[in-house]
Amino acid sequence: MARIVMKFGGTSMAGIERIRSVAARVKREVSAGNQVAVVVSAMAGETDRLVGFCREASSLYDAREYDVVVATGEQVTSGLLALALQSLGVPARSWLGWQLPIRTNDAHASARIEDIDTAALDAALSSGEVAVIPGFQGVSDNDRISTLGRGGSDTSAVAIAAAMKADRCDIYTDVDGVYTTDPRIVPRARKLKRVTYEEMLELASVGAKVLQTRSVGLAMKTGVRIQVLSSFDDPNNSATADTLPGTMIVGDDEIGDDMERQLITGIAHDKNEAKITLTSVPDKPGAVARIFSPLAAVNINVDMIIQNIAHSTGSTDVTFTVPQAELSRALDVLEKARADVGYETLVHDTKVAKVSVVGVGMRSHAGVASTMFTALADRGINIQAISTSEIKVSVLIEEDYTELAVRVLHTAYGLDAEEAA
Amino acid sequence: MARIVMKFGGTSMAGIERIRSVAARVKREVSAGNQVAVVVSAMAGETDRLVGFCREASSLYDAREYDVVVATGEQVTSGLLALALQSLGVPARSWLGWQLPIRTNDAHASARIEDIDTAALDAALSSGEVAVIPGFQGVSDNDRISTLGRGGSDTSAVAIAAAMKADRCDIYTDVDGVYTTDPRIVPRARKLKRVTYEEMLELASVGAKVLQTRSVGLAMKTGVRIQVLSSFDDPNNSATADTLPGTMIVGDDEIGDDMERQLITGIAHDKNEAKITLTSVPDKPGAVARIFSPLAAVNINVDMIIQNIAHSTGSTDVTFTVPQAELSRALDVLEKARADVGYETLVHDTKVAKVSVVGVGMRSHAGVASTMFTALADRGINIQAISTSEIKVSVLIEEDYTELAVRVLHTAYGLDAEEAA
Numbered sequence: 001m002a003r004i005v006m007k008f009g010g011t012s013m014a015g016i017e018r019i020r021s022v023a024a025r026v027k028r029e030v031s032a033g034n035q036v037a038v039v040v041s042a043m044a045g046e047t048d049r050l051v052g053f054c055r056e057a058s059s060l061y062d063a064r065e066y067d068v069v070v071a072t073g074e075q076v077t078s079g080l081l082a083l084a085l086q087s088l089g090v091p092a093r094s095w096l097g098w099q100l101p102i103r104t105n106d107a108h109a110s111a112r113i114e115d116i117d118t119a120a121l122d123a124a125l126s127s128g129e130v131a132v133i134p135g136f137q138g139v140s141d142n143d144r145i146s147t148l149g150r151g152g153s154d155t156s157a158v159a160i161a162a163a164m165k166a167d168r169c170d171i172y173t174d175v176d177g178v179y180t181t182d183p184r185i186v187p188r189a190r191k192l193k194r195v196t197y198e199e200m201l202e203l204a205s206v207g208a209k210v211l212q213t214r215s216v217g218l219a220m221k222t223g224v225r226i227q228v229l230s231s232f233d234d235p236n237n238s239a240t241a242d243t244l245p246g247t248m249i250v251g252d253d254e255i256g257d258d259m260e261r262q263l264i265t266g267i268a269h270d271k272n273e274a275k276i277t278l279t280s281v282p283d284k285p286g287a288v289a290r291i292f293s294p295l296a297a298v299n300i301n302v303d304m305i306i307q308n309i310a311h312s313t314g315s316t317d318v319t320f321t322v323p324q325a326e327l328s329r330a331l332d333v334l335e336k337a338r339a340d341v342g343y344e345t346l347v348h349d350t351k352v353a354k355v356s357v358v359g360v361g362m363r364s365h366a367g368v369a370s371t372m373f374t375a376l377a378d379r380g381i382n383i384q385a386i387s388t389s390e391i392k393v394s395v396l397i398e399e400d401y402t403e404l405a406v407r408v409l410h411t412a413y414g415l416d417a418e419e420a421a
Numbered sequence: 422m423a424r425i426v427m428k429f430g431g432t433s434m435a436g437i438e439r440i441r442s443v444a445a446r447v448k449r450e451v452s453a454g455n456q457v458a459v460v461v462s463a464m465a466g467e468t469d470r471l472v473g474f475c476r477e478a479s480s481l482y483d484a485r486e487y488d489v490v491v492a493t494g495e496q497v498t499s500g501l502l503a504l505a506l507q508s509l510g511v512p513a514r515s516w517l518g519w520q521l522p523i524r525t526n527d528a529h530a531s532a533r534i535e536d537i538d539t540a541a542l543d544a545a546l547s548s549g550e551v552a553v554i555p556g557f558q559g560v561s562d563n564d565r566i567s568t569l570g571r572g573g574s575d576t577s578a579v580a581i582a583a584a585m586k587a588d589r590c591d592i593y594t595d596v597d598g599v600y601t602t603d604p605r606i607v608p609r610a611r612k613l614k615r616v617t618y619e620e621m622l623e624l625a626s627v628g629a630k631v632l633q634t635r636s637v638g639l640a641m642k643t644g645v646r647i648q649v650l651s652s653f654d655d656p657n658n659s660a661t662a663d664t665l666p667g668t669m670i671v672g673d674d675e676i677g678d679d680m681e682r683q684l685i686t687g688i689a690h691d692k693n694e695a696k697i698t699l700t701s702v703p704d705k706p707g708a709v710a711r712i713f714s715p716l717a718a719v720n721i722n723v724d725m726i727i728q729n730i731a732h733s734t735g736s737t738d739v740t741f742t743v744p745q746a747e748l749s750r751a752l753d754v755l756e757k758a759r760a761d762v763g764y765e766t767l768v769h770d771t772k773v774a775k776v777s778v779v780g781v782g783m784r785s786h787a788g789v790a791s792t793m794f795t796a797l798a799d800r801g802i803n804i805q806a807i808s809t810s811e812i813k814v815s816v817l818i819e820e821d822y823t824e825l826a827v828r829v830l831h832t833a834y835g836l837d838a839e840e841a842a
Contacts (some may be wrong), residue, residue: 016477056437058504065507068500068515072493076471079489083479086486094489098519099564143520415795 002167002242003035003125007135007157011174012042012231013077016084022231023084024131025172030090035125035364037164039135039157040081047150063108065136071097074134082132092130095121098145102138102156110149113138113156114347116163125164144267150368154215162222169219169226170241171211176230178203178210179248180415181267185403187420190385192265194248194255199265202358203391215248225250226296253296262360263368267406269355271305271399274327275384277319278334279343283310288301288343291318294333300326304354304387304396315344319385321396324350352384353402356394357409369393375412381405423663424456424546428556431465431572432595433652434498436728437505443504443652446593447551451511453661456546456586460556460578461502462771463494466572484529488558488568491725492518495555495574513551513597516542518566523559523577525567528829532567534576538701546585554581557647574602575626575636583643590640590647591662599631600623602688603777606824606840610831611688620686623779623813637670644696647670673781684789685780686836688827692774694724694818695748697756698740698807701765704731711762712739715754721747725775725808726819731755736765742817745771752770773805776828781794796833802826 006029022038029036042050050070056059073147085092099135104111124131135153135339140146148155154171161169176191177201183189191317195203197220204213210228219226229246280288287305295302305320321332327348333344362368369386372393376383381404385396410416427450429443443459450457463471469666471491491836499515506513521541532604545552554736556574561567568578582590616624618641625634630832631649640647650667685775702708707776709728716723743751748769755767790807797804802825805819806809818826833839 008422008549017472019478053437053497054504056442057501057506060504060508062507065500065515068503068517069497072496075493075496076490078475079486080474082486082489083483086483087479094486096566098487193738207518225658241700282611354747 001033001035001389003164004029004241005037005039005157005161005164005169007039007153007169008041009153009173012172013040013042013081014044016080018082019077019084019207021077022172023081023088024088026085027088027090029240030130034240036080037121037125037131037133037160037166037421039133039153040074040379041135041153042077045407046073046076053233055266055328067108067145068403071134071137071145071147078132078134079189080360082130085130085132088287088414090130091128091133092125092132094132095124095383096135097137098136098143100133102159104140104146104148106142106145108140108146111138111140111146113148113159114161120162121160121164121304151214155218156210158215158219158222158224159208161224161302162218165223169224170229170246172231173210173224174230174231175210175228176232177228178243178249180265181355181406182269185269185406186267186410186416187239187417188418189416190415191245191246193245194250195265196252196255196360197249198252199358199360200249201267202389203266203355211249219249220251221412222250223251241347255360260360262413262415264357264359265367265414266358267409267413267415268356268358269402269406270356271402272324273321273352273354273396275313275319275321275352275396276330276334277347277349277350278343278345279317279347280311280313280315281318281334282313282342287341288318290337291334291343292339295330295385298329298333300330300333304385304394306385318343321354321385322350326362346352351399352396353399353405354394354396354404355409356392356393357413360391362391362393371412372409375408376405379404379408403417422454422456424585425450425576425585425662426458426460426582427662428574428590428592429462429652430574430594430679431467433593433639434461434463434502435465437501440498440505440562440804443502443593444470444509444511447502447506448509448511451551452753455661456491458542458546458552458554458581458587459502460581461495461498461575462556462574463498466784467497485565488529488566492555492558492566492568493807495557499553499555500762502553503551510550513549513553514545515555517555518558519560519564523580525559525561525569527561527563527567528807529561529567530772531564531570532559532561534569534580537580539584542581542585545794547695568685572633572635572737575633579636579640579643579645579647582645583639587645589663591646591650591667592647593650593652594631595652596631596649597653598649599670599687599831601686602827602831603690606690606827607688607837609837609839611836611838612666613668614666615671616679616686617673617781618670619673619812620779620781621670623810624687624689632670639671641672644672659794676781684782684786685778685836686782687779688776688834688836690774690776690823690827691780692823693745694742694773694775694817696742696770696773696817697748697751697755698738698742698768698770699762699764699766700738700768701732701734701736702739703763704735704737708762709739711757711758712764716743718752719750721751721754724759725806725815727806728790732748734749739764740830744808772820773817774820774826775811775815775817776826776830778834779813782811783812783814792833793830796829797826800825800829802829
């Protein structure tokens with residue numbers, strides 16, 4: 001017997017037929033003798049609808065009332081899943097955020113979970129009842145409904161798994177696991193059996209959107225074992241999730257001895273970056289701070305930064321990337337800072353992409369970056385910027401070369417499977 | 422300064438534009454110096470949508486989970502109205518059933534309010550904040566969300582008005598008051614300035630669906646003054662509700678001295694009745710009990726009952742009415758009771774209507790019923806059954822004559838206004 005959390009996203013909850021299919025899947029785990037808590041998202045599209053209402057109702061935006069409205073999406077699906085489970089003969093009840101309670105701080109609309117009281121949950125699970133918990137929501141210190149921000153249901157699931165000391169947190173998604181790269185680009189991408197938290201964090205942060213980054217960070221911190229599985233259920237399949245071929249996300253220690261493991265775990269890409277260059281910035285102390293301080297002040301995340309060596313004129317060019325969604329705000333801020341920074345021209349380019357190779361194996365192996373640079377150079381792909389972390393090397397290239405670069409690197413690091421995925 | 426409850430139905434909350442218009446109306450009362458609590462329904466159609474989901478999800482129907490799902494409709498509109506009020510500069514917050522709390526019993530899906538804690542509400546209102554409260558919902562003894570049954574928002578409003586000792590409970594509806602009869606049938610129907618609780622109860626129970634019957638009963642018990650007003654707001658109108666021409670629903674004592682008052686307050690009609698006749702029922706003790714006991718056992722309300730005088734054969738015919746919605750269940754029960762009752766044939770007729778004259782003045786005046794019978798006979802309208810209460814006389818007639826009967830009676834009792842309403 002294991003204690004597991006199962007988390008289902010909005011696509012899995014979109015309509016009664018799908019909710020019934022989720023119920024069947026939960027029943028399999030219960031029938032296998034497991035204690036199960038289920039965390040659910042709102043029906044696909046519902047949160048957008050509710051957010052739209054709030055925006056229309058008020059430009060002032062009181063996040064506490066916003067939370068009252070948007071938390072209803074998950075409340076509906078948790079009640080419906082409890083009903084669907086009952087109709088399959090599985091004892092079940094919904095537990096809303098304020099009922100457990102799931103305590104959060106007062107940062108409404110992007111609250112952080114502070115504490116989960118598991119007394120009621122433990123009692124329910126021990127009695128053989130399935131606990132259905134709306135994701136994304138909690139209750140703040142002043143007893144008002146709070147939400148965790150978009151995509152927060154993954155975080156809810158991991159936090160609940162940690163609090164109830166679950167053996168596993170199974171996240172059911174549109175894909176059936178984490179792949180070495182996007183199979184739509186590289187048909188011979190391989191599904192990974194195991195990936196470390198850190199690798200998953202790097203992959204998520206560079207565009208492999210299987211899990212919300214925050215939930216992976218929480219899992220790493222609390223040691224929750226996450227399994228990524230496909231939500232497309234074969235009704236004739238009687239397998240429980242511990243025998244399904246998903247991807248486990250675990251700590252370094254669990255895969256330390258895996259001799260078969262590749263040096264590189266995966267290749268990720270991200271087309272949502274924009275490149276900004278300031279030319280002829282005075283090459284003197286404080287110049288760079290005057291560029292990035294005003295951006296930080298308005299919460300714009302700057303990613304790859306390159307400062308060229310100074311020209312003979314005593315000035316330099318500074319290039320960096322920001323998310324495309326923040327580009328116009330960033331340009332606005334930089335225009336205003338022109339006199340202060342003293343740059344000559346401000347140019348930007350959205351036709352860029354970031355391609356990254358990720359893997360914990362990198363720590364103990366030299367030469368990973370040079371393999372990357374050589375492979376790209378051999379195909380005539382120009383590198384516009386480079387950034388590295390302990391387990392990742394990213395390059396910025398012209399957007400049109402994205403798929404080519406991903407394929408070239410997938411082959412260069414020996415990740416291609418024998419057959420197409 | 423007065424303390425008032427304003428209640429808005431689903432039509433008033435159907436979309437952000439309408440919610441904004443409600444907010445403007447609330448603002449007028451606040452600007453006039455009133456302390457205001459607002460009770461809201463779900464957006465028109467939303468509760469039906471949620472009920473549909475529940476029915477699809479489970480035929481077993483756990484009313485506790487049903488309540489979790491359907492209570493979200495009012496949660497959404499209460500958050501949105503709070504936002505809309507804030508954007509007009511009116512301090513406001515939503516108070517969910519579990520937050521006040523509004524305590525109910527455990528009869529989920531048709532719960533009764535047991536207690537409302539007004540400490541938080543008093544503090545909020547005294548600080549000048551508008552309290553927006555979702556109607557229809559509360560929290561049961563075991564801290565689960567409960568709902569009061571369809572149309573429960575009127576009851577919520579009256580219960581909250583009673584608990585907070587409000588000076589008035591203003592119910593905004595699709596009509597602008599209570600009329601002497603349906604103005605679509607009698608254009609010269611007059612709007613009543615005042616009507617007693619008992620009259621309103623009788624009018625509601627015979628088809629004048631302005632207010633939920635239960636809410637009127639509660640208002641009578643607790644002495645809450647209800648005002649029925651139109652929810653169609655003229656944005657250029659700066660009047661507060663105490664000067665608007667709605668209908669006040671009050672106690673007998675408040676209208677006791679009204680010399681201008683008509684003998685009859687109104688004429689109501691109801692086409693949702695069905696007539697059932699059992700022929701040749703043995704005319705002996707206990708026979709009638711054997712008919713009505715099995716109907717009562719399955720909660721079918723029987724209304725008008727006539728037992729004809731016994732035939733020479735020692736048997737009699739028994740006729741009564743049930744709501745049309747219950748007809749097939751009633752026939753089913755009666756078929757099964759055939760041997761026990763010993764009747765000969767079972768016939769039914771849905772082409773009937775009940776027309777009623779209602780008025781507290783009846784108590785002190787004889788001749789009300791005979792005026793009715795004479796007026797109907799003069800136009801050749803046959804009376805199939807009669808029932809009376811202290812302040813009401815109802816007759817069952819052929820459905821096709823309904824509008825004619827209503828017009829004839831409206832004139833016979835001198836209710837016609839000088840001009841069309």
